[in-house]
Amino acid sequence: xxxxxxxxxxxxxxxxxxxxxxxxxxxxxxxxxxxxxxxxxxxxxxxxxxxxxxxxxxxxxxxxxxxxxxxxxxxxxxxxxxxxxxxxxxxxxxxxxxxxxxxxxxxxxxxxxxxxxxxxxxxxxxxxxxxxxxxxxxxxxxxxxxxxxxxxxxxxxxxxxxxxxxxxxxxxxxxxxxxxxxxxxxxxxxxxxxxxxxxxxxxxxxxxxxxxxxxxxxxxxxxxxxxxxxxxxxxxxxxxxxxxxxxxxxxxxxxxxxxxxxxxxxxxxxxxxxxxxxxxxxxxxxxxxxxxxxxxxxxxxxxxxx
Ligand code: NAP
Ligand code: GLV
Numbered sequence: 001x002x003x004x005x006x007x008x009x010x011x012x013x014x015x016x017x018x019x020x021x022x023x024x025x026x027x028x029x030x031x032x033x034x035x036x037x038x039x040x041x042x043x044x045x046x047x048x049x050x051x052x053x054x055x056x057x058x059x060x061x062x063x064x065x066x067x068x069x070x071x072x073x074x075x076x077x078x079x080x081x082x083x084x085x086x087x088x089x090x091x092x093x094x095x096x097x098x099x100x101x102x103x104x105x106x107x108x109x110x111x112x113x114x115x116x117x118x119x120x121x122x123x124x125x126x127x128x129x130x131x132x133x134x135x136x137x138x139x140x141x142x143x144x145x146x147x148x149x150x151x152x153x154x155x156x157x158x159x160x161x162x163x164x165x166x167x168x169x170x171x172x173x174x175x176x177x178x179x180x181x182x183x184x185x186x187x188x189x190x191x192x193x194x195x196x197x198x199x200x201x202x203x204x205x206x207x208x209x210x211x212x213x214x215x216x217x218x219x220x221x222x223x224x225x226x227x228x229x230x231x232x233x234x235x236x237x238x239x240x241x242x243x244x245x246x247x248x249x250x251x252x253x254x255x256x257x258x259x260x261x262x263x264x265x266x267x268x269x270x271x272x273x274x275x276x277x278x279x280x281x282x283x284x285x286x287x288x289x290x291x292x293x294x295x296x297x298x299x300x301x302x303x304x305x306x
Contacts, residue, residue: 004038085298134185142191195305
């Protein structure tokens, strides 16, 4: 069995070593133009030339959860495209989002500023019931995040394409219930995949439907958010702030106004990192399953876009 590795921006050696040790007998190499046809590919942001040449692939394993960039390419029609299914990401995402929600709810930035000014002062405790959190996307990451927030006794609502039942989470589904979901939300968390249906989903019209003084946490993709609309709603006071991990252009260009807006906290696309050992173990298990003709989870539906 031949496995080709084509991951832009990723040091290949430790991946090759891990894949070789878990799949003894497999030939695992870094892709280069003109390389012989492989059976499976491990990819992140490969060039179109990769798929134009690797036309016999059975499995294409994306070393991330989001496949929006991959699905822009022309892929071999017979290949099964597989995304990372948690692989250590959901706990990181839960940490990041719970941190963001609690930091905002408990006004820790305000306390940090007070301490910086050598001021010992108390703020009136806020009512948790007045800060319902709405999680858009209740998949592998969103479900874990929503349930982690519920553990802190926040009222939690969630929204997905198909109807769900999650303990501690009031679930809404489909376009018909989107407005009700927004109206029930004060802290909005985005964990949707980027698809033609979800692009620009956080825009003036939708963000205006959130409860007054809302807070936005975007940990999915930058193109879900219309940047100017976020800035306008921060200026009007409808939104109290935002914590953003993903941007339309990454790295965020230095001239972008988000750098200078004090109500926005930015992090460099780090909320849930790909963990190498967990990812290799998952990919190897799925390569073996595909070779044996077994079904696997995490298969991407190219029509649905995730
Ligand atoms: P997932 O398991 O595929 O879950 C996606 C969820 O979104 C599902 O609940 C799905 O509904 C829902 N959804 C999709 N389209 C929808 C629509 N049009 N309307 C309503 N709901 C819709 O994905 P995941 O593993 O949780 O990952 C989510 C995203 O997080 C990834 O696509 C990626 O962009 C992002 N991500 C970011 C980072 C980071 O470091 N910032 C790391 C990893 C992932 P159904 O359940 O009904 O299908
Ligand atoms: C990261 O953004 C991922 O999609 O895994």
